[in-house]
Amino acid sequence: MIQEIPAQSLDPNEFIADRVSEIAGTVAGGTAVNALSGGVDSSVVTMLGHRALGHRLKTVFVENGLMREGEPERVIGLFHDLGVPVEIVDAREEFFRALAGISDPEEKREAVTQTFYRHVFARVVRESGARFLLQGTILTDIDETVAGIKRQHNVFEQLGIDPQAAFGYRILEPLVRLRKDGVRKVGEALGLPAEVFKRIPFPGPALAARVVGEATPARIEAVRKATAVVEKMLAGTGAFQYLAILHEDRMTGIQAGKRDFGLQIEVRCWDSLDARVAKPTRVPFEILEAIAASIVETVPGVVSVTYNIATKPPSTIEAV
């Protein structure tokens, strides 16, 4: 049983000092490696690791082809400005090969997980010679995995898998006693810019979790364009998370005056404190209509756009 540190009783500077010394002590004189996705969890872990280990931490950004628009450039540039070197690994073909023909949500998550840990990142770790992997698992990930709600990508130890035996390295999870609101407080105290520590959550399997059905390059490109519209137009809501989902169902629509079975994009925007429960944000209709119009204009083939109005539970934040 992991003991939670609730955000309201969290002293972020004490937390940072404790984790930095813990990481430094565990890694000792060795080296560690971590993957930066650009999300708040992995950004905070990168900063903690950098403070603890300096140049003995190798941070990689794996370009898996499933990222949001402009994401690799944004993340690299931002950490460059913070003095943290980040290496890009282009693994797009490897991920799409692994995802080809897979529609089942669990199999998709599994394909992304396996490609990342067993292949791409394992190769990075092997070549780096590092024995430690820093990872941004938070308490909600573990709760949901234990409860059987979602198979998270970063929970080997909790699932009874020994990563040292299975993958050849030991995993350190400095954020595992926090929930999202706690991680944000730590990010702020670490001096990360607001755009990072206030960043809305983004799932491990990235845009592969945002298409129902097969995650082909074309379908990922469609949901990437829709995601860019949604993130731009809902940034001002202050909502906990907002996202676009490409459905597999085809809908009757009209294109150039003729019937067309087109695509449907679902928009979700959640009010939530920690992702355990959530309610749809009451986004003004002017904004919802503008989002729909912009998605129709931006994403070829879209004829229908919906907004999720159910709560979590019984819904989940993500659709896959």
Added chain:
Amino acid sequence: MIQEIPAQSLDPNEFIADRVSEIAGTVAGGTAVNALSGGVDSSVVTMLGHRALGHRLKTVFVENGLMREGEPERVIGLFHDLGVPVEIVDAREEFFRALAGISDPEEKREAVTQTFYRHVFARVVRESGARFLLQGTILTDIDETVAGIKRQHNVFEQLGIDPQAAFGYRILEPLVRLRKDGVRKVGEALGLPAEVFKRIPFPGPALAARVVGEATPARIEAVRKATAVVEKMLAGTGAFQYLAILHEDRMTGIQAGKRDFGLQIEVRCWDSLDARVAKPTRVPFEILEAIAASIVETVPGVVSVTYNIATKPPSTIEAV
């Protein structure tokens, strides 16, 4: 080219007198038959035919298993009160047999059309000995068929099919110069109760048009329950049309604390004058949230509910 009578220049009493004498003249001393679905178009046609022909009009209500909750009882009772006898034909098994295994929207429409015209209704007409069929086709149906937007169920003549040769009867379409707003004016003038002439449109293939994918009895029952919720809770909006759609895509959700790939229901509510163009109604979020909660509670297996925010075009009113 059919000449439109716009609602604003329509004199409903003159229109009724003209159509009644036309029908009486064409059918002469013979008999006619018509199918009443309970929608505004077929209700108005039933009243026109009853005025023109009295007992020489045989009106049947085909129970195809695809109707809304309580619909057969409601329609029969209502016309009984108006002094118009209606006969029920139970054809549920025949329709579900024809729909089994079919997912393509056009094939579903075709299966419903063929089962209705070639089998069930053709049998009714044959057994009745009638040579004339009264039908509620309106101008929008023809426009959309000609434009290739939608294959309507009641457009044989416009498609170049001779119903007399193909089906053994002649089709009369007294409403073909009107759009929906004109039909409503006529319905009011005919003395139909507001619940009928103000009734929101409902598609020919009924609830089969409200499920994406196969229209099995269980899936129709799910969308029937969702439709009852939506119609009850949106009746006060004054919207042109509102509906529930059962998707085929499965969504991740939480049922009894465990992950579950559940059903998604999409709610649509349209502001429109004549169905040619439409905008989503700005339904207050309190109502949208109450609809979602009620659907989740009422329809087993539903974990997600959405509201359509796109316009027509590029969407259509219905999804199939």
